[in-house]
Amino acid sequence: MTDPFIRAFEDAGCEGPLAGLRLAVKDLFDLAGVPTGAGNPRWLETHATPVNDAAAVARLRAAGARVVGKTITDELAWSLNGTNAHYGTPENPAAPGRVPGGSSSGSASAVALGLADIGLGTDTGGSIRVPASYCGLYGLRPTHGRVSLEGAVPLAPSFDTAGVLARDAATLRLAMGVLLEGAAAAGPITRLLAPQDIWDEIPEATRAAVMPKVEALGLVVDREPLFDSGTEPGPLEAARVAYATLQAWEAWQQHGAWIEEHRPEFGPGVAVRFANAATIGNTDIAAAQRVRSGMMSLVQDRLPEGTALAIPAAPGPAFKIGDAPNREAIVRLTCIAGLAGAPGLAVPAGTVEGLPVGLQLVAAPGGDEALLALA
Template identity: 80%
Template sequence: MTDPFIALVEDLGGPGPLEGLRLAVKDLFDLAGTATGAGNPRWLETHAPAEADAEAVALLRGAGARVVGKAITDELAWSLNGSNFHYGTPENPAAPGRVPGGSSSGSASAVALGLADIGLGTDTGGSIRVPASYCGLYGLRPTHGRVSLEGVVPLAPTFDTAGVLARDAHTLRLAMAVLLGEPEEAHAPVTRLLAPRDIWDELPAATRDAVMPAVEALGLEVDTTPFFDDPHFGLEHDGAAGGVTPLESARRAYAALQAWEAWQAHGAWIEASRPEFEPGVKARFANASKLVGADVTGAQRVRSGVVALVRDRLPEGTALAIPAAPGPAPLVGEEPDREAIVRLTCIAGLSGAPGLALPAGTVEDLPVGLQLVAAPGSDEVLLALAGSH
């Protein structure tokens, strides 16, 4: 295990609602005067120092937060594990000997270790929600587009979001209020939780037993109606015969679209710069380079179906309640079940919806988190639920 920071920063902070709070910045966000490394030494070598802070960093600094360091990220943010081939695996004090989750690994580790109060991260396919679950933290993936990504290295732009991790709901709400600004419209408070049995039934029993009490503890109506029994949903985007659940079809669509966008964003740089990647990231980019238009067209149809489902299943006053990860953090060096993770995180990603991760319980004394997803634009409603947790 290693220190969560790749570089420490001297910053005195200033007055504002975040005064006195320490900020760890994921190494995808520009800090004026330093080069952004995106978790890869070759990226660092081939990019000049930033001329200005990323807008999210500037907002948090402007509100009084004090930057304490640039935090490790998984390479180009394309991993959910939290280990980095070049810089090491940041410590997870809530689960010693286990990964912190990625790709906002250093931000989560710094907050969990008490070295920072706010961890600025990104979430494309779960990179805030999964570390929050593994480290026993609070985290929000905001509605897509609500927080500026100016000055942030992309992975898959139609999925990328910027949010924060914190040890408590109050700090999460303070920091996210700064990043979100004023909502365009008010949303009704959540009075009903949808905990669909077609998703919960696929989970390990230990995770169900640990997380469901946290759902019930919110004191709201709980509905277990299946999520995916909708005729507008395209079951399979690849035309494969039988045996693929709608949830798996959604995961496959997410994976294809993310890979397509990642190659569009970074393929030219990879071919020109020949970076060294850890094996998993290398394989994902290699596979992404082989995708064709038909893969994307089919996946987009499934994505449209998920958007329609979220609109229908999560009206005003309703939130989806599912685990943030299928179980506790894997041991360092253990291969995670990436597909099982993405089945839980892809609904928010495909629909652009906000996803809140809350500490929920433990499996064999290791943290597991609850994920709440609401209609796009309902970030403040979810943050209010965090405060009642």
């Protein structure tokens, strides 16, 4: 069945709200007549060339955007680095010699370089928000399910979302207005929760760069903790572990059979993650699901209509190519939105030693438009 959004533009015979804007497409999304590689040569070899555009691509094209190319992604989208063992590391012009962030690395790079106006990406555990932070861009991970992922390679379907990277808030809002399905569920943001328990874990230089952006928004800012006090390893680390467990289990359900049949060569980090994913059992999943349910309830309770969580999008600026990142520290900041199925907006906030760092704003599910208005 034809998407009614697309049909409306076709029937009207108009160019649409994105006319003249250039679109870079992460190589997880199908483009008719163009192979989908998902960042891995073996995937490219074992999958047929698509005959239709992915739903998100079709909507952006119908609204007037012009596709200028497909972009590198980390393998099967399972990394936050932006490095690919097969295809290299896309350039980060905001931080030369440093990673662009992944897995929407190529889309972020194309936008930051001025080669595209809109970068279509995905965010499972931070893959739009982290590149936005590293490259000085705006990016939105939408509420889970509000943007169609038909025609996109999955990683962990209960976390996967499709969103956009842009150099300015106006373009982000315009493009996401095309992609978002369903009515807005929340009024404007009037209060920010910048919880002391999370901010205390942030490196001092990042706190000094990002907190002024929180205060400059001119809203009421509360610093009360997000979590009740608990035992080690602490609720934020427990959330990270739960997210990592569920993501890995879902990734193996999606790709384990293909991996066992075709034996793809993965870069070292992705290879280790898939090997570990194959060992996850039902007891691990049950425990992680309980943490996830708790996070969903916590977000609904602590982020009522009009309130957004304000925390850094990443612990610090992009790390040097070849250096090892602190993946756990990154995921502690990105997993809240993922576990809750909530929208997360990254906006440029400041610099650390001349390198960009971003602010992350998270609303309860359905608060996408409120976040975009605040941007």
